Amino acid sequence: MPGLKERLTDAWYGPGWSVVCRVPESWAWWAFRVTADIAWRRQGPQVQVLEANLRRVLDPGATGAELRALSRESMRSYARYWLEVFRLPVTPPERLNAETAASGHVQDALDCLAAGRGVIFALSHSGNWDEAGAWIIGQGAGSFTTVMERLKPDSLYERFVTFREGLGMEVLPASGATNRFGILAQRLRAGKLVCLVSDRDVTGAGIEVEFFGEKARMMGGPAALAAQTGAALHPALLWYEDDRWGIHVGEQVPVPAEGDRKQKVAVMTQELARCFEASIRRHPADWHMLQRVFVADLDPARLARSEAAAAADAAQAAGGSRAAGGSPAVGGPDTGGSGAAGGAGRAGRAVRAGRAGGAGG
Numbered sequence: 001m002p003g004l005k006e007r008l009t010d011a012w013y014g015p016g017w018s019v020v021c022r023v024p025e026s027w028a029w030w031a032f033r034v035t036a037d038i039a040w041r042r043q044g045p046q047v048q049v050l051e052a053n054l055r056r057v058l059d060p061g062a063t064g065a066e067l068r069a070l071s072r073e074s075m076r077s078y079a080r081y082w083l084e085v086f087r088l089p090v091t092p093p094e095r096l097n098a099e100t101a102a103s104g105h106v107q108d109a110l111d112c113l114a115a116g117r118g119v120i121f122a123l124s125h126s127g128n129w130d131e132a133g134a135w136i137i138g139q140g141a142g143s144f145t146t147v148m149e150r151l152k153p154d155s156l157y158e159r160f161v162t163f164r165e166g167l168g169m170e171v172l173p174a175s176g177a178t179n180r181f182g183i184l185a186q187r188l189r190a191g192k193l194v195c196l197v198s199d200r201d202v203t204g205a206g207i208e209v210e211f212f213g214e215k216a217r218m219m220g221g222p223a224a225l226a227a228q229t230g231a232a233l234h235p236a237l238l239w240y241e242d243d244r245w246g247i248h249v250g251e252q253v254p255v256p257a258e259g260d261r262k263q264k265v266a267v268m269t270q271e272l273a274r275c276f277e278a279s280i281r282r283h284p285a286d287w288h289m290l291q292r293v294f295v296a297d298l299d300p301a302r303l304a305r306s307e308a309a310a311a312a313d314a315a316q317a318a319g320g321s322r323a324a325g326g327s328p329a330v331g332g333p334d335t336g337g338s339g340a341a342g343g344a345g346r347a348g349r350a351v352r353a354g355r356a357g358g359a360g361g
Contacts, residue, residue, distance in 0.1 A: 126276075
């Protein structure tokens with residue numbers, strides 16, 4: 001049986017999709033922005049983590065006041081994400097098309113899919129990945145597959161799965177007996193699209209990269225899938241552009257010709273980190289990273305436990321993964337979902353959630 005906190009969380013998230021869809025958008029935005037400002041002023045643990053991450057983005061000479069101003073913008077941007085998630089079921093496709101500013105290699109990716117070659121979009125926790133998912137489906141990509149951390153309680157997780165499936169996504173759980181890597185590889189070999197948010201390691205088996213001049217850990221799943229299946233791997237960079245949504249699909253990240261599989265995955269993941277870094281520098285307020293991503297901020301004991309658990313999961317799943325042609329060692333890429341239950345109490349308080357929604361993949 002879920003605990004009282006979990007039951008209350010689920011009870012408040014339910015109205016999020018019904019009540020917020022019915023009130024005027026300007027009213028809802030005012031309420032979400034006020035809530036974001038309250039959370040920012042309280043400077044709870046998650047806001048402190050956000051500011052620690054944003055400190056790396058700012059110039060070394062930036063003042064504390066500049067950091068606080070940026071973190072306030074970021075919390076408001078995060079609130080906007082949540083408002084748009086709740087309102088996405090009633091947002092007309094025409095609006096998504098008219099208000100999405102797309103650039104880069106979008107058409108190249110769509111051409112790959114049309115030719116029967118799988119495509120992987122690797123994303124950071126920036127902008128609105130749910131809107132981007134709905135938009136790319138509307139461009140002819142068809143349904144895509146993503147991975148989502150399990151929320152607590154299970155009823156809340158099912159709400160999010162139902163929501164995203166309604167947009168045209170296939171959602172795989174990031175934990176449990178499901179052979180995620182094998183299923184994703186199958187989809188890619190069938191010429192399908194896979195979208196994975198990958199700028200934070202949630203398995204303990206992530207790849208160490210240089211990120212804003214420091215060591216950070218990111219998911220190696222997108223690169224490993226590309227190396228395994230031959231799918232085209234593209235960074236998909238998201239942000240807000242005034243009242244519009246910005247989407248830039250970067251150049252394909254090639255599989256290196258030299259090195260073993262592990263070395264190739266590391267090189268490709270580093271290239272994704274470089275692309276994420278450049279985009280975040282341009283749009284720092286839209287990076288909704290309320291969790292620790294830099295190695296210097298991680299708890300060594302907890303990291304060691306995560307690595308041990310990841311190794312145990314990999315060993316347990318090894319037989320099935322080999323049969324499917326996959327590799328459990330890369331883990332289930334994070335879509336930023338699990339903390340939504342942890343910090344939220346009602347729809348308006350969702351901006352304080354640790355890992356809000358996230359299939360932008």
